Amino acid sequence: MNVSHNLFGTLQEFDLGNGKRGKFYSLPALEKAGVGPISKLPVSIRLVLESVLRNCDGKKVHEANIKELANWKANETRTAEIPFVVARIVLQDFTGVPLLVDLAAMRSAVAKLGKNPKIIEPLVPVDLVVDHSVQVDFSGGADSMAKNLDLEFMRNRERYQFLKWGMQAFDTFKVVPPGIGIVHQVNLEFLAKGVLSSQDPKSKTPDPIYYPDTLVGTDSHTTMINGLGIVGWGVGGIEAEAGMLGQPVYFLTPDVVGVHMTGAIREGVTATDVALTVTQMLRKAKVVGKFVEFFGPGAAALPLVDRATIANMAPEYGATMGFFPIDAECANYLRATGRSEEAVKTYENYYQAQGLWGIPKKGEIQYSQELELDLGTVLPSVAGPKRPQDRIELPKLKHEFTTAFSKPVTENGFGMKAEELSRTVHVSAGGEIHPGGGSQKEGVARQSEREMVTEHPTPDPVHARARRLEGDVRNGSVLIAAITSCTNTSNPSVMLAAGLLAKKAVEKGLTVNSTVKASLAPGSRVVSDYLNKTGLQPFLDKLGFNLVGYGCTTCIGNSGPLHPAIEDAVVKNNLVAASVLSGNRNFEARVHQNIKANFLMSPPLVVAFALAGRVDIDLANDALGTGKDGKPVHLRDIWPSLKEVRDLMQTALQPEVFRRLYKDFAAQNPKWNEIPSSTGNVYEWDRKSTYIQEPPFFTSFALQPGSIAPITGARALAIFGDSVTTDHISPAGSIKKTSPAGKYLIENGVTAEDFNSYGSRRGNDRVMTRGTFANVRIKNLMVPGVEGGVTMYHGPLKGFSMYSKEGGNVSNSPSQHFVPAKNYQEPMSIYDAAIEYRENGIPLIVLAGQEYGTGSSRDWAAKGTNLLGVKAVVAQSFERIHRSNLVGMGVLPLQFKDGTTAQSLKLDGSETYDIVGLDANIKPQQDLTLKITRKGGKIENVSVRCRIDTPIEIDYYQHGGILPFVLRQLVAKV
Numbered sequence: 001m002n003v004s005h006n007l008f009g010t011l012q013e014f015d016l017g018n019g020k021r022g023k024f025y026s027l028p029a030l031e032k033a034g035v036g037p038i039s040k041l042p043v044s045i046r047l048v049l050e051s052v053l054r055n056c057d058g059k060k061v062h063e064a065n066i067k068e069l070a071n072w073k074a075n076e077t078r079t080a081e082i083p084f085v086v087a088r089i090v091l092q093d094f095t096g097v098p099l100l101v102d103l104a105a106m107r108s109a110v111a112k113l114g115k116n117p118k119i120i121e122p123l124v125p126v127d128l129v130v131d132h133s134v135q136v137d138f139s140g141g142a143d144s145m146a147k148n149l150d151l152e153f154m155r156n157r158e159r160y161q162f163l164k165w166g167m168q169a170f171d172t173f174k175v176v177p178p179g180i181g182i183v184h185q186v187n188l189e190f191l192a193k194g195v196l197s198s199q200d201p202k203s204k205t206p207d208p209i210y211y212p213d214t215l216v217g218t219d220s221h222t223t224m225i226n227g228l229g230i231v232g233w234g235v236g237g238i239e240a241e242a243g244m245l246g247q248p249v250y251f252l253t254p255d256v257v258g259v260h261m262t263g264a265i266r267e268g269v270t271a272t273d274v275a276l277t278v279t280q281m282l283r284k285a286k287v288v289g290k291f292v293e294f295f296g297p298g299a300a301a302l303p304l305v306d307r308a309t310i311a312n313m314a315p316e317y318g319a320t321m322g323f324f325p326i327d328a329e330c331a332n333y334l335r336a337t338g339r340s341e342e343a344v345k346t347y348e349n350y351y352q353a354q355g356l357w358g359i360p361k362k363g364e365i366q367y368s369q370e371l372e373l374d375l376g377t378v379l380p381s382v383a384g385p386k387r388p389q390d391r392i393e394l395p396k397l398k399h400e401f402t403t404a405f406s407k408p409v410t411e412n413g414f415g416m417k418a419e420e421l422s423r424t425v426h427v428s429a430g431g432e433i434h435p436g437g438g439s440q441k442e443g444v445a446r447q448s449e450r451e452m453v454t455e456h457p458t459p460d461p462v463h464a465r466a467r468r469l470e471g472d473v474r475n476g477s478v479l480i481a482a483i484t485s486c487t488n489t490s491n492p493s494v495m496l497a498a499g500l501l502a503k504k505a506v507e508k509g510l511t512v513n514s515t516v517k518a519s520l521a522p523g524s525r526v527v528s529d530y531l532n533k534t535g536l537q538p539f540l541d542k543l544g545f546n547l548v549g550y551g552c553t554t555c556i557g558n559s560g561p562l563h564p565a566i567e568d569a570v571v572k573n574n575l576v577a578a579s580v581l582s583g584n585r586n587f588e589a590r591v592h593q594n595i596k597a598n599f600l601m602s603p604p605l606v607v608a609f610a611l612a613g614r615v616d617i618d619l620a621n622d623a624l625g626t627g628k629d630g631k632p633v634h635l636r637d638i639w640p641s642l643k644e645v646r647d648l649m650q651t652a653l654q655p656e657v658f659r660r661l662y663k664d665f666a667a668q669n670p671k672w673n674e675i676p677s678s679t680g681n682v683y684e685w686d687r688k689s690t691y692i693q694e695p696p697f698f699t700s701f702a703l704q705p706g707s708i709a710p711i712t713g714a715r716a717l718a719i720f721g722d723s724v725t726t727d728h729i730s731p732a733g734s735i736k737k738t739s740p741a742g743k744y745l746i747e748n749g750v751t752a753e754d755f756n757s758y759g760s761r762r763g764n765d766r767v768m769t770r771g772t773f774a775n776v777r778i779k780n781l782m783v784p785g786v787e788g789g790v791t792m793y794h795g796p797l798k799g800f801s802m803y804s805k806e807g808g809n810v811s812n813s814p815s816q817h818f819v820p821a822k823n824y825q826e827p828m829s830i831y832d833a834a835i836e837y838r839e840n841g842i843p844l845i846v847l848a849g850q851e852y853g854t855g856s857s858r859d860w861a862a863k864g865t866n867l868l869g870v871k872a873v874v875a876q877s878f879e880r881i882h883r884s885n886l887v888g889m890g891v892l893p894l895q896f897k898d899g900t901t902a903q904s905l906k907l908d909g910s911e912t913y914d915i916v917g918l919d920a921n922i923k924p925q926q927d928l929t930l931k932i933t934r935k936g937g938k939i940e941n942v943s944v945r946c947r948i949d950t951p952i953e954i955d956y957y958q959h960g961g962i963l964p965f966v967l968r969q970l971v972a973k974v
């Protein structure tokens, strides 16, 4: 969305390359106007500055924001937040469903007002790619992909029906259906445009304004797109919703760390090795919360696909972005992937006109810190066994594994006895593989750094199939070998290398043992096209690397079950078994709950370790196996040369293939077409659904916002200590039968084995509200010594009461059918207490210590707080994103001052609280008074800082949150 202005004379024209001229907001003109030394700024900062300039409206974005960013200094204390309006949003299916639920609820609210529901449209384009749900239940067969897809559709039918409704209901909401690819690879190969244009609605002339492609995504590896010179990173749901509805994403002005690259990758080294080396190097350099910008001749010479692999791992090195500036290589990639010549010409001309063309050389830009990387020093590497930053040079893996085996767990080891290392179990079964499946399961569980992980579904013998199994399983055995993850499958050089290595191995007569579960899950169908055209896929098939699907699979933990006999051998003998994967994260239990050692590596090394069958091997010296000629075969005998890979690269990047495969997804996807979808602009909520429900955010929606008023007579729902995480506030994992959410599900006919997880039920506020503060490890200091979502209720108790305000036939009564207690000050679940307080019209607050809301950005941590009736959170400090999420949901964040804490004030929850000074004239960061009335009537006034930090946040707060704010703006226009 553009606003019409010509601040500093920056609205200029450039040559579109088709004989026409286009308008744009010119950064060189901004510099010429004397606003700042813009051409000396890091390229990533300049791209953000363009958005700030273009979207300056004096309300959300101010002239001061432009001046501040235009004068970014390499080193200074960072206090200013940047309002960044992104050009588009990408979602994956786990996080996308709750977002769509919110949009659908807004439509319902507008319809109830008698207005046209079509006024609710994402204001920027939104693309959701369904990639996180497919699981490797079947592998090693020609039909594995089709069978896995069948199961995926069976488990996720209800969610997919809902997504299909969203597709037809919203013009700007598009879904890439299952079986097409992985969000970041699809983004790189298809969704990204490089330069966007839009019609300025206020302009008297019909000329569109051109601007850089920028985005946020609800997946941490959104940074892959930084390899194409596009600014973007992963955010939580509320930030994405705000961005979707045209609001800025706020972030603290960052340091920018420059990585000066020189040299070139040597023979035998892959882009994955560079990514792992960069990850280790930047973790050590502590780049958390910073932008990283690669520059210098080494970066300029890197193929775009290698840049994307390195950029993808920014979350692993901790940076907000791993950015490569724009140059001719980007334009070449756009052409090679089927973007139109006219669009590419405009792209080239736009960035040249902006002075943003070319990878900077040393000395051209002053970075906050400069690091050196000679690409010629990068060695073949793997990373693990537990963290992506723990890089191991390939020849040292054997030593590292055997050392880690007996190292204490506290030192990142496995804490085993050294003499157990050689323990071997022979596994023999004519057996059956029992893939998961059966009931409608979605499978989501934990969240780790904004990233979702899927749990394994219950095995279902109905889908069993025979597979011959014979071999030894021992410590260090490779049981999973997965070519997976957009990190690598987007890079044809490493995928072709894997195919070439497989070909040479097969030709030498090498095989993969049946104890290894091998799989190939590319991030797009283009990979299959070039692996088939080059004749390499049949060799991969021979080694068990048959196609299993186009999705995240093992990278997100959807590795599927192992053969029961193998699982048995591992569990009963407490073996430290291994997985090898071309993914980017290897935290314990992520890949598979019973595989303890997980090593990240390039796709060709995945094939090599599958052949070796173990990780305690020195591939520089030890043979992979014995060839059909009886001679030992070493890795060097079958490793493809750089020339062999380069010779095939042309097959991989053919524009017409991209155009064909990225055309008309629906027509190419019969299963998706078979899913019935409801139609209409307003979603017909199924009150029986336990996955998708209309959230109550707009049930009492009025056209005028209420006024900001003091909070009086509040009670404490909970008092927490330091470092309460978003996972404590809104857990993503399993649901206990005895918890309020578990009871609700049972009441609604869901059996415990079909509970799934909180994460998978984010489309149902009834589950999520009951799950708020329900983490089994959370400690409410109001109930000392007790863990879990429990509180001490201090209000009047009416006893059992049916509560059905949330609509329909869903009982929302307190989950414990308790008898009124004689002494009402008894522990009860936080949810039950919140309902009782609400019934009695009593507002709630939460008190907390340092870093409240730390951990993954999770929108339900703020949404659930709001729905429990919490009006304010008073903490010693807040995690940045959770603070803004609270405001975004209409919950007031307040901060204790000068070392004051709930403990220093001796608060135990028996008090009542007033927040004094809260009125329509409130200013950002203004001081307010927390008036505490003790049980005996004694009053104490404590000064607290209001952590509504910006003027726009005051608007959000007054409106009860971002969603009602935007809804009123939209309704007011019609």
Ligand code: SF4
Pocket: 131, 182, 183, 184, 219, 221, 484, 485, 486, 487, 551, 552, 553, 555, 556, 583, 584
């Ligand atoms: S493949 Fe891995 S990195 Fe890529 S989107 Fe999926 S889970 Fe994230």
